[in-house]
C-alpha cells in the first residue's frame with residue numbers, strides 16, 4: 001500500500017484544536033516528528049510541562065484521527081512535556097536576531113540537577129560507536145557490582161536501541177509513588193529503569209536532542225532509586241552510543257561521578273572511543289576505565305582467535321593514561337544470556353566482570 005501524503009495528514013491534524021491557543025495543532029506548532037509510513041503513523045505532541053493533563057484528550061483525539069486514516073493500523077501520539085513555551089512566534093529566515101536572542105528561541109535543555117536523590121555514585125557507560133556491546137558490558141558491570149554486595153541500579157538510557165527490558169525479561173514498566181516518582185522494577189537484584197518502558201523504540205529514535213536529554217534526565221532524577229534509609233550505592237547508566245548533543249547535555253546537566261568507555265579493538269571503534277573520552281574530559285567527568293569488548297574468541301581447540309585485532313583498547317588506555325579495566329572475549333554465552341533474559345551470574349565471564357567491578361568501585365570510592 002502506498003504511503004499517505006504527509007501534507008494531507010498535517011491538514012487533517014490541523015482540524016484538532018489546541019485548547020490553549022484556539023489554533024489547529026499544526027499551526028500552534030505542537031506537532032513534532034510526524035512519521036507516516038503505512039501501516040504506522042505517529043508524532044510527538046509537545047506541550048508545556050504544567051499543561052500535560054489538559055492535553056490528554058487532545059492526544060486521544062489526534063491518535064484517533066491518525067488511526068482512522070486509510071491503511072493505518074498502528075497510530076501513536078506521544079505526549080511530551082517541553083521546557084520551552086510553545087506558541088512563541090518562530091523568527092522567519094529574514095529576521096535579524098543576535099546569536100544570543102536566536103539562542104533564546106531554541107528549546108531549552110533541562111535545568112541542571114544535582115544528582116538523583118539517595119544515590120551515592122552515578123557512573124555512565126559510553127561508547128563512541130554503536131554495536132560494540134556497551135549495553136552488555138554495562139549490565140554485566142552492574143551485576144558485578146551487585147555481586148560485591150552493593151545496592152545497584154541500572155538505567156538503560158539508550159534511546160537508539162533500549163534493550164534493557166528484553167535483556168532482563170522485564171515487561172512491567174515502573175509504577176508510581178504517591179509523590180509521582182517512578183518505582184523501578186527489580187531484576188536479578190538490580191533496580192532497573194529503561195527508556196524502553198516509556199515509549200516505543202522507534203518513537204524514542206526521532207526525539208530531537210533537547211527532548212531526548214530531557215527525557216533521560218527525567219528517568220535519571222525522577223526514579224526512586226533509593227531511600228534515605230537504604231540509599232543506592234551506585235547507579236550505572238547505559239548511555240546512547242555516540243558523542244552528540246544528547247550525551248553532552250546529559251553529562252553536563254547531571255552530576256556524574258565517572259565514566260567507563262567500551263570499545264572493540266577495531267580501529268574504527270577505537271577512533272570513536274577516543275571521541276567519547278574527549279567528551280568526558282570536556283565535561284570534567286573522570287574516565288574510570290576503558291573496557292575492550294569482543295577482544296578475542298576461543299575456538300574449539302582452545303586457541304584464541306583475535307577477530308578484531310586484540311589489544312587496541314588497552315593500548316589506547318595506556319596512551320591516554322586512563323585505567324584499563326580489562327578485556328571481555330567474544331563469547332556466545334554472553335549473547336545467549338541476553339537473548340534468554342538470564343544474565344550470566346557465575347563462570348569465567350561473570351568473574352571477569354566482578355573483577356572489573358571491584359576495580360571500578362575501589363577507584364570510585366577513593367576519589368571522594
Ligand SMILES: Nc1ncnc2c1ncn2[C@@H]1O[C@H](COP(=O)(O)OP(=O)(O)OP(=O)(O)O)[C@@H](O)[C@H]1O
Pocket residue numbers: 127129130131132133134135136137158160161163240241293294328329330331332333334335336338339
Ligand atoms: N562479548 C560478547 N560476546 C558475544 N556477544 C556479545 C558480546 N558483547 C555484545 N554481544 C552481543 O552483541 C550484540 C550487541 O551488543 P549490545 O546491544 O550490548 O551493543 P551496544 O553497543 O549496546 O549496541 P547499541 O549500538 O544498540 O547501543 C548483542 O546481541 C549482544 O548480545
